[in-house]
Amino acid sequence: TSFGFKEVGEEEKSKMVGKVFNNVASNYDLMNDIMSGGLHRLWKDRLVSKLHPFPGMKHLDVAGGTGDVAFRILESIKSDSRRAMQRGLDDLNEETEIYACDINPNMLSIGKKRAIEQGLGDERCLFWTEGDAEALKFKDSSMDSYTIAFGIRNVTHIEKVLAEAYRVLKLGGRFLCLELSHVEQPLFKQIYDFYSFQLIPAIGGLVAGDRESYQYLVESIRRFPNQGLKGKILKPQKKKKHEVELSKRHL
Numbered sequence: 001t002s003f004g005f006k007e008v009g010e011e012e013k014s015k016m017v018g019k020v021f022n023n024v025a026s027n028y029d030l031m032n033d034i035m036s037g038g039l040h041r042l043w044k045d046r047l048v049s050k051l052h053p054f055p056g057m058k059h060l061d062v063a064g065g066t067g068d069v070a071f072r073i074l075e076s077i078k079s080d081s082r083r084a085m086q087r088g089l090d091d092l093n094e095e096t097e098i099y100a101c102d103i104n105p106n107m108l109s110i111g112k113k114r115a116i117e118q119g120l121g122d123e124r125c126l127f128w129t130e131g132d133a134e135a136l137k138f139k140d141s142s143m144d145s146y147t148i149a150f151g152i153r154n155v156t157h158i159e160k161v162l163a164e165a166y167r168v169l170k171l172g173g174r175f176l177c178l179e180l181s182h183v184e185q186p187l188f189k190q191i192y193d194f195y196s197f198q199l200i201p202a203i204g205g206l207v208a209g210d211r212e213s214y215q216y217l218v219e220s221i222r223r224f225p226n227q228g229l230k231g232k233i234l235k236p237q238k239k240k241k242h243e244v245e246l247s248k249r250h251l
């Protein structure tokens with residue numbers, strides 16, 4: 001255990017992740033703002049701007065939690081649709097399907113409440129589905145795009161998640177993963193280590209009354225492969241020939 005963490009087996013990890021997100025669900029959004037100083041909002045905005053959402057798209061947001069990414073995608077499409085309708089065109093929103101899929105029903109039910117608060121409760125394009133990223137219930141080649149934000153480090157078998165993402169994506173579909181990684185700059189690393197190992201669990205204890213779950217979240221970032229390993233261990237089986245710029249098809 002290079003960081004002094006307890007190594008856990010596969011079954012234990014998935015139980016622990018389930019327990020952590022059951023415990024943190026009710027404070028999840030507040031804690032995200034506190035822990036990242038609001039930065040997670042900018043990172044998610046960036047993810048969605050890179051995705052180039054378009055009206056009519058079929059999108060799957062895995063480990064969708066309380067809906068932050070799904071809401072952003074939907075808002076982006078709705079604003080495109082509003083602009084189109086102002087120009088006298090049809091409501092382009094009609095065929096859009098955005099799925100927020102998560103293994104944890106407590107996270108999803110907070111997401112559904114937030115959707116109602118944000119006026120998206122009756123939104124016909126937004127679907128909440130309980131499911132495991134390692135064994136998705138969606139059909140082969142059914143999605144234009146797939147996102148997973150701060151989720152992949154919590155799964156037990158990353159290679160199964162990638163294989164499932166590949167299976168459900170259409171030819172030319174896009175996979176976008178947002179994840180925290182390791183700090184390399186030495187001075188900043190010291191500050192970050194102090195912040196993440198000392199302060200975050202303490203804040204988790206104070207605000208959410210659950211130091212242990214936040215200790216897990218910090219540790220899960222350290223265990224996740226660092227930037228230097230990218231591409232070496234996370235190889236999907238086959239490469240698709242074309243990366244179609246979906247946004248261009250619809251402009």
Ligand code: SAM
Pocket residue numbers: 017021062063064065066067068069101102103104107131132133134148149150151154155156
């Ligand atoms: N994407 C959301 C966000 O960025 O705010 C939530 C991220 S939260 C840190 C991680 C989420 O991954 C939790 O909601 C958890 O339930 C979910 N999760 C963990 N393992 C999963 C799995 N095998 N399949 C689907 N979701 C999973």
